[in-house]
Amino acid sequence: MKYPAVFSMAAILLFLFLWEGACRYYQVQDFILPVPSRILTVAITRSALLAPHAGVTALEVLVGILISLAVAVPLAILMFAHPSVEKALSPFLIASQAVPVFAIAPLLVVWLGYGMASKVLMAAVIIFFPITVNLLQGFKSCDREYRVLFKLMGADFWQSLRLLLWPWALPHFFAGLKVGVAVATIGAVIGEWVGAQKGLGFLMIQFNARLQTDLVFAAILWLSLMGIILWFIVGWLENKIVRWKFENKIPEKDRN
């Protein structure tokens, strides 16, 4: 069962090995493409420089996620409770996805300044759509028979939501959140590229201008790690909260 992991580890190691070998063999200069071992070394030895900026980016992403959740969850509930609201809002939701969000990054900086706010909003906007859509989809996927049962028990909307629909939608919600956190970091970094005084994206621009390519790669490595850690945190939360894993447990039997 562990073979896929073994294969992907092997593939990554092979890739790094070829990269390292090719750079050394052709004597590629460090400012063009540094060798992986150097990137790793720099990422570790310069962590005193990288860490505070990584902290800023991480904070932007986390606050962005929280703001996104604070809007997406009530909105998904509202759209589920009132299909007319869903009808009215769906063009906006789709538009928020169709407009590439980095296109509005310069505007956000104009509106909200060079501080964290514009990056937070950037991250929030990016993950807002997958969370809202997945949660709404989760509510809608609840079987009719269960909703009928709750109706017959005399449940009001909030009781149905709390005891039935919310737990039912949780796996969908987490699927959306996982997609979201993976791209939220991208949003924050793009915001930092456009204009910032702190953050890994800001550092990358600085390093790039000075042809400190190894540090650019080190920053990318830190970013990737951050994304992976976020992803695992969400996965861990999902495992803790969605313990029943009901997707395979309720057999879909035909109505008789």
Next chain:
Amino acid sequence: MDAIAKNHSLSFSLLSEHNTNKGISILRVVNLTKRFDDLTILENFNLTVSPNGFTVLIGPSGCGKSTLFDLLTGVVPKDNGAITWNQHRVDHVGRNAAYMQQKDLLLPWFSLLENAMLPARIGKADRVKSEIKARGLFERLGLAGFENYRPDKVSGGMRQRCALVRTLMFEYDLVLLDEPLSALDAITRYSLQSLLLLLQSDFGKSILMITHDIEEALLLADELIVLTSAPMRIRRRFTLASPKPRRMNDPFLIDLKEHVLELLQEDL
């Protein structure tokens, strides 16, 4: 065959349609009509359930039995007809009847006890009292010790018992059962049939049950109603007076089984 049928007609005290209107009833349905587009499911359908009675409906699959329950519970609006609950005209008996079907509809994120207590929780009943009641029912239905198990950790029979406890946690006098045991294996089904009898004998419920299992119908019913398909009508009505629990080796039941089977086959 005809001769046998005639014989049965006498010995089974075959009731005619107008008997529907006699006596007290907990639930009465008069001229119930329902169409889905151009498909007529029910047309002027009549039915009576007497207090603490066990009425069983049996009929071809797809004839509209579940739709009848949807109309009774108000899940689907009726086109026409009257529903009377304890002599009062009502739109439906959704708030007077507990409903149980083939799917146990247990929520996988709750324990068996939490599942069973859902009606009390939603009805904001006293927590302590309803937990005592639920635990008592767990004991009674052979689920003691499994209160804190999640549904996916127990067998189909236990899940259905739990659904039965949940049904009993509704404080309603009428219980609607839509093929509640048909997903279970024969042995489990047999043990649960005796629990269904408890609904009537020990808990004083009035029961309207749908089944496609003739033997199950014969073992449980006070009144057995054989239905036709499209539109659903009452083909025959039998009153079974023999005491319960019954056994299928009773010659009377064996004859009746043959007869009901014939009636159902004529409809194919």
